[in-house]
Each structure stands twice: as structure tokens, then as C-alpha cells.
Amino acid sequence: MHKTISQINERIRDGSARVVTAEEMPAIVSELGEQGALKEVDVVTTGTFGAMCSSGAFFNFGHAEPPIRMERIWLNNVEAYGGLAAVDTYIGATQQSDTREDEYGGAHVLEDLVAGKSVELRASSRGTDCYPRRTITTELLLENLNQAIMCNPRNAYQRYNAATNTTDRTLHTYMGTLLPGCGNVSYSGAGLLNPISNDPHLRLIGSGVPIFLCGAQGMVIGEGTQHSPAGGFGTLMVTGDLKHMSQEYMRAATMTGYGVTLYVGLGIPLPVLDIDVVRATAVRNEDISVDILDYAVPSRNRPVIRKVNYAELRSGSIELNGEEVKTSSLSSFRKARQVAEELKGWVEQGKMQLALPTRPIDAKNVSRPMHQSTQGPRVLDIMDRQVVSIHEDEEIKTAAKKLLKGETNHLPVINGTGVLVGIVTTFDISKAVANPGKAHLVKDIMKTKVITAKPEEAVDIAVQKLEQYNISALPVVDADHRVLGILTAMNLGKLFGGRWLK
Amino acid sequence: MKLLVNFSRGKGRKPIIAQVVRDTGVLINVERAVIDSSEGEALIDVPDDQCKLVSDTMISLGARVHILEHSVSLDESECVDCGACISICPREVFSFDPEWKLSLDEKRCVLCGKCVDACPSHALTTPV
Structure with missing residues (x-):
């Protein structure tokens, strides 16, 4: 059995269409079976309400x-x-x-x-x-x-990876506040109510399809930017008339330490044409999995801590390395539900009829990282290779002499095998001299928790470390923790020599 | 009832909280305290009926006392029920009701302010 879009629209027009939300669908399918659900349900409405940074509007004054x-x-x-x-x-x-x-x-x-x-x-x-x-x-x-037309290049992510933080300090990200030591997990997405998750092969969602956008009737333009459905991260470009939108379904917000974003309410009604649509719209939170990424790593390739599904995330806590960690969402499930319900009302009352895509969206696309024809400066390009270091068993006086002779403020401290074990600064030595006590050797006064840089690291990452820890030098070490050089605030001056600013 | 107590530590470093406990016999629960060499601030919880006694005694010992009628408060017109505050709060003040609406258990709040920063909608405020 299958239904045509015109049959469904006819039912919408005469008020007899059976419309359900994507949240109701799994139970209907398990009760009536797939064939039964296909016969019973004409339209499944989806909804999502979350921070969608890639949004904006065209105006004509x-x-x-x-x-x-x-x-x-x-x-x-x-x-x-x-x-x-x-x-x-x-x-x-x-x-x-x-x-x-x-x-x-x-x-x-x-x-x-x-x-x-x-x-x-x-x-x-x-x-x-x-x-x-x-x-x-x-x-x-x-x-x-004259016109105020919302046009959002990248909305309605099919799902979104969750975030945690293994560092020892709080991180402020577009995924919200991430507490130190994996203190929480932050996630986003409406799970079983998400539009593309209910049409993962993009058979029904495509150019020209009518949607709910921030309370107004809008339309899918086509694939969104960074659309990557092959890996489960499809996106949509959408548009709608700002003049018909409601504050109830669009909210400005600020992620502390990150910046401004817009919460967008978006829903798509899906026509139940055949058994494949029934199966796709029966998706449950358990069926949609995402990775939890470690935002401690400031790279586009963040390590995966574990895989979870939306049912686990929504339960309020998950297990991470043997510990119970609280989860919380940045998107609003209550609002997503409200979107799907409102859209259901529109279709039931005949205010919105459905359409099939005038042009399909590629369901196999893979988004690629940026092609970089030039690399930014790396630590090894500007670090000081003439680094003076000191053995941990040397006397403090020797360290003072070395600092004077080397005209530096930082001495990396190494052990017998040449491995970095600490750092002493002119401040540490002045303090030891001003308050003479039992300390005689470098190892008695050195700081053992040394923040280091790697030679291949981008200078921007190293600069962020200097700022975060409020320090002025980073020993540069190899994989075995041997000192190769030192990066100080002075070295950063090399960046202004013009070589990297072309 | 929660009281926010500020005191200076200039004069002989009096153990104000300890003295109030001894003088009044009220068991004070210190929920949060920041004390350095010159001044201190403590958030304390005392039974409602002994609030005035504790407050007056603290004031007589030179402290400034602020009675907190409310702890964290939620502006429902701004809140979108995302729940970002839930995992941030160290005291489990926030939770979802069965309809996924945010609910607050204000009594648990120790006014750390973490949720205020974490709320994308600026819907949470603390009185101090």
C-alpha cells in the first residue's frame, strides 16, 4: 500500500487527515504494526528548538x-x-x-x-x-x-555530538559551560523529534517543502551549509517571513565566553506515503547515537570519549570512566514538542498543506575540512632554541647565575636523564633569597607542574595557554619530555616581523 | 532561612561564627564561605524561628547581615526550558518536571552563581 501526496492533501483540506507528532509515532507503530500505521497516519510532524548560530535575515529598508x-x-x-x-x-x-x-x-x-x-x-x-x-x-x-526575510544557511542539524571536558578548568564553549574533570556532559538536539532523523534518506525533505520556522510558515531552500548526511550530520537551509514570526519560537541567547546565538524553533511535517516513511518516523531516542567529544583538545579532531544515544543523554546522567556524570541539554525538548504540536494543529486545521521536494537534497554528501594552502606559524618557527636549563640538584645560587648570564627569566629544570621536571623563575629565586630557609637546591623551589608546548603546535594554541595560565613562558618539549626550546612572550614579537602577516 | 554575613577581620580576628553558635546555642550550617586575611563572607543557613536572634547577635559582633528572602530566581518569561543549568549546579537545585519544564528547589541553593553564567537566556539571577 502507498498513498500519494495529493491524497494526503485532500484529507488535510477536508479535515480528515490523521496527524501525529514524531514522538507519538513509535508507540503507534508498535501497536498497529507498520501496515496498520501506514493506513492510520497521514502526517508526522517533527520539531526542534535549539541554538542555531548560522541564522539571520535579509532586510529592505x-x-x-x-x-x-x-x-x-x-x-x-x-x-x-x-x-x-x-x-x-x-x-x-x-x-x-x-x-x-x-x-x-x-x-x-x-x-x-x-x-x-x-x-x-x-x-x-x-x-x-x-x-x-x-x-x-x-x-x-x-x-x-519592505521585506524582512529570515534566511538561515545552516539549521536543523540531524543530531549533534555531545561535549565534555577533561581539563582541570571550566571551559566556555558553544556547547555551554563544561565543568572540569568531566564534571558534566552537555548535548543538543531533539532526538526522536528531529526533522532529518525522521527522514534520514532525505526522501521527503528538500527544496520547496513547507516548514514551521519560528512560528511562521517557511520553506526549505535546500541543503544547509556543512551538510554531511553520510555521517549522520545533515543540515538544512531554510527561509521564512520574519513578519509572521513569534518570540515564543525564536530567542536570542548568549553562551558565556563564546558569544551571541539564536534559538530557532523549526518543524517539518512529513507525509506518510509508504512503509519506508513509517519505518523512518518510528525512530526512537535509543536509535540515534552521538559521540561525546572532549573539548579539552582545541582541534577540529576532538577525541571521542564514548558513544551514547539520546535516550541515555535525556535520562539526566550517564556513566563516564566508571563515574556517574550529569547530562544537560542546550536545546529545549519542551519547546521542540511545542513546535511539533503547533505544526500538528496547523495541518489538522488545513492551514498548511504538504509538498514533495521540487529538487532533492543529496543524502550522501560528506563535508570536508578547510583546504589550507598556508599553515599558520607553529611553535618551532618562533621558539628560542638557545634555551638555558638547569639540573634539579644544582644550588639555587647557580640558578641565579644562569638566569643572569642567560638574560632570561625562566629556567627549565631537568633531571639526570634530561627530562623536564620543573621550572624556576626569577621570582622563585628572589623569594628563596628574601626568605632564606631550608631550601638550597633548585628542586626545593621549582614548580613541578609545568605547562609546556609542542614544537608542531600552532602558535595560537600556545598563546592561549600563556593567557589561560597567566604565565610568560612555555618550555617546548618533544614526545619524551626533553626540552627543545622555550617560547616566551618576547618570541611572539617575531610574528610582527611581517613573515606571517602577508 | 539563609543569611549572608560579611565581616572584617581587622579587630583581633574574632571568631564571629563560633561565638554566635556559643552565645545563642543555634547550630549554624555554613554553606559557603570565602575568608581572606582582611575580610570574610559566609552564607549560613539557620532555622527560620532563630533567624532574628542569630542576625542580631552577628550584628552586635560587628558583622553585616543580609537576610536572603530568595535564593536563585528564575524569570519564566526568559527561560526556554533548555536545562543547561541542570548539570552545572553542584546542589541539584534544577530538574525537569514530567512535561520537561524546568523546576527549581530553591532551598537547596547556596548562591554559588554558576547557573547564572551558564544560562544562555539570562533567565537566572541571584540576590547578591
């Missing part, structure tokens, strides 16, 4: 008198794109205010407009014969704009 060709544009001091001819712009959700930093950004401008608040437009131009005006400042309401 209409022409001023005299007219201006806006080149630099700000809305409530948040810069918007000025490369779209005279009075068009695109404002991105994550763009931060020039004056309020991460307290306010593009996402807040969008939410304020939707909430009916006025927003200040400020723009400048060099002035042309056809557009003589140089500057403009005006207060605008959403209704004053």
Missing part, C-alpha cells in the same frame, strides 16, 4: 530622501552586511554589538523586531551622483521594512 547607497550599516549598533546594493542588508545572528559585546547581537535585533520593539538603523556611504546622501539614522519597526 526602502529609499530615503535624498537617497543613500548604504555601505556600512548598523542596527542597534550591531553591524550588518553592506555589500548588497543601496538599501538591502543581511544581519547575522552571531554578530556582536559594537558597544555591548556579547550582551547584545544580531539575534537580539531579530528578537526585538519580532517583539514589536523599534530598532535604530545607522548607515554611512561615500555618496554618489545617484545616491548623494552620506549618512542616515532612523528608528524602525518591523512593519516599516
Whole structure:
């Protein structure tokens, strides 16, 4: 048995369509069987509500008198794109205010407009014969704009890897606050309610398909940026009219230490055409697995700590290395449910009919990392190779002499086999001299917890270590922990020699 | 009832909390304390009916006392029920109800403020 999209739309029009949410579907399939569910259910609605950074909107302001060709544009001091001819712009959700930093950004401008608040437009131009005006400042309401069209390049991730942190300090990431020592696990995603997880082969979701977007009727444009469905990370590019959106389903937010983002409510109604649709929409939280990644590693290849499914994540805690660790979500399951329910109401009341894609989305695409034709500077490019080190059994006086002679403030300390075991600074030695006590040897006063760098490491990573630990030098060590050099704040000056700034 | 007590340690480093316990006989629960060489701040929990006695005694010993009517509070119009606060809180103040709505057990809060920073929606505030 199968149904056609026009049969389903006919039922929607005469009010007899049976519409259920993706959360209700697994139970229906296990009760009625696949054939029974196919006969019974016409439409399955999905929903998700989470932080979707890659969001924004196009605006057209209409022409001023005299007219201006806006080149630099700000809305409530948040810069918007000025490369779209005279009075068009695109404002991105994550763009931060020039004056309020991460307290306010593009996402807040969008939410304020939707909430009916006025927003200040400020723009400048060099002035042309056809557009003589140089500057403009005006207060605008959403209704004053000719068009306000949300257009989000990357929304509705099929699922998202969870995050934890093995370091000994709190990390602030786009996955929220990650406590030290794997103190928590943060995740995102609506699991069994997620649109693409209910159509993983992208048979039903494609260009032109109607959707719920922040409370308005919108549409799928096509595949989203970074769309990578082969690995289970499909994304969608979507659009909708901001003028019909509701604050209930779009919220500006700030991830502490990371920046501004927009919470987007998005749902897609799926027509139950055949048995394959029934099987796909019967997906449960248990069936959708993600990796927990260690955000301690500042690389695009973060190590996987373990694999989990959404049922485990949603239970509130999971086991990690033999310990119970609390999990919490950044996306809202309650709101995702609300989206799916509202969408269900729309279809039941005939407010939205369904459509099949006018152009399919590739279900096998794999997103690649960036092609880098140049590498940034590495630690070995700028480190000081003439490093003076000292043996742990030397006297403090010898260390003082070495520091003076080497005109340095840091002495890596090595043991008998040449392995780095500590570090002493001029401060440590001054302290030992000012408060003479039992300490005579370097090993009595050295700091044994040494923050080090690796030669192949990017300078940016090393700089982050200097800042995080509030230190001014990093011994550079090989795999056996032998000292190859030292990187100090002074070496960073080499970066400004021009070689790396071309 | 929770009290926030601030005291300076200038004058002879009086053991204020210990003295209040001895003088009043009230068993004080110290939930959080930051004390350095010159001043200290402690969050204490005392039975409601003895709150005034403890507070007055503390004040008579030179401390400043702030009675906290509320601990952490949630602005429901801002909260989207994401639950980011749940795993951050060391005292299990936050949980989901069966409808996945965030609920608070305020009495458990020790005002550490971790959730305030972790909330993407700026929906949580503490009184101090």
C-alpha cells in the first residue's frame, strides 16, 4: 500500500487527515504494526528548538530622501552586511554589538523586531551622483521594512555530538559551560523529534517543502551549509517571513565566553506515503547515537570519549570512566514538542498543506575540512632554541647565575636523564633569597607542574595557554619530555616581523 | 532561612561564627564561605524561628547581615526550558518536571552563581 501526496492533501483540506507528532509515532507503530500505521497516519510532524548560530535575515529598508547607497550599516549598533546594493542588508545572528559585546547581537535585533520593539538603523556611504546622501539614522519597526526575510544557511542539524571536558578548568564553549574533570556532559538536539532523523534518506525533505520556522510558515531552500548526511550530520537551509514570526519560537541567547546565538524553533511535517516513511518516523531516542567529544583538545579532531544515544543523554546522567556524570541539554525538548504540536494543529486545521521536494537534497554528501594552502606559524618557527636549563640538584645560587648570564627569566629544570621536571623563575629565586630557609637546591623551589608546548603546535594554541595560565613562558618539549626550546612572550614579537602577516 | 554575613577581620580576628553558635546555642550550617586575611563572607543557613536572634547577635559582633528572602530566581518569561543549568549546579537545585519544564528547589541553593553564567537566556539571577 502507498498513498500519494495529493491524497494526503485532500484529507488535510477536508479535515480528515490523521496527524501525529514524531514522538507519538513509535508507540503507534508498535501497536498497529507498520501496515496498520501506514493506513492510520497521514502526517508526522517533527520539531526542534535549539541554538542555531548560522541564522539571520535579509532586510529592505526602502529609499530615503535624498537617497543613500548604504555601505556600512548598523542596527542597534550591531553591524550588518553592506555589500548588497543601496538599501538591502543581511544581519547575522552571531554578530556582536559594537558597544555591548556579547550582551547584545544580531539575534537580539531579530528578537526585538519580532517583539514589536523599534530598532535604530545607522548607515554611512561615500555618496554618489545617484545616491548623494552620506549618512542616515532612523528608528524602525518591523512593519516599516519592505521585506524582512529570515534566511538561515545552516539549521536543523540531524543530531549533534555531545561535549565534555577533561581539563582541570571550566571551559566556555558553544556547547555551554563544561565543568572540569568531566564534571558534566552537555548535548543538543531533539532526538526522536528531529526533522532529518525522521527522514534520514532525505526522501521527503528538500527544496520547496513547507516548514514551521519560528512560528511562521517557511520553506526549505535546500541543503544547509556543512551538510554531511553520510555521517549522520545533515543540515538544512531554510527561509521564512520574519513578519509572521513569534518570540515564543525564536530567542536570542548568549553562551558565556563564546558569544551571541539564536534559538530557532523549526518543524517539518512529513507525509506518510509508504512503509519506508513509517519505518523512518518510528525512530526512537535509543536509535540515534552521538559521540561525546572532549573539548579539552582545541582541534577540529576532538577525541571521542564514548558513544551514547539520546535516550541515555535525556535520562539526566550517564556513566563516564566508571563515574556517574550529569547530562544537560542546550536545546529545549519542551519547546521542540511545542513546535511539533503547533505544526500538528496547523495541518489538522488545513492551514498548511504538504509538498514533495521540487529538487532533492543529496543524502550522501560528506563535508570536508578547510583546504589550507598556508599553515599558520607553529611553535618551532618562533621558539628560542638557545634555551638555558638547569639540573634539579644544582644550588639555587647557580640558578641565579644562569638566569643572569642567560638574560632570561625562566629556567627549565631537568633531571639526570634530561627530562623536564620543573621550572624556576626569577621570582622563585628572589623569594628563596628574601626568605632564606631550608631550601638550597633548585628542586626545593621549582614548580613541578609545568605547562609546556609542542614544537608542531600552532602558535595560537600556545598563546592561549600563556593567557589561560597567566604565565610568560612555555618550555617546548618533544614526545619524551626533553626540552627543545622555550617560547616566551618576547618570541611572539617575531610574528610582527611581517613573515606571517602577508 | 539563609543569611549572608560579611565581616572584617581587622579587630583581633574574632571568631564571629563560633561565638554566635556559643552565645545563642543555634547550630549554624555554613554553606559557603570565602575568608581572606582582611575580610570574610559566609552564607549560613539557620532555622527560620532563630533567624532574628542569630542576625542580631552577628550584628552586635560587628558583622553585616543580609537576610536572603530568595535564593536563585528564575524569570519564566526568559527561560526556554533548555536545562543547561541542570548539570552545572553542584546542589541539584534544577530538574525537569514530567512535561520537561524546568523546576527549581530553591532551598537547596547556596548562591554559588554558576547557573547564572551558564544560562544562555539570562533567565537566572541571584540576590547578591
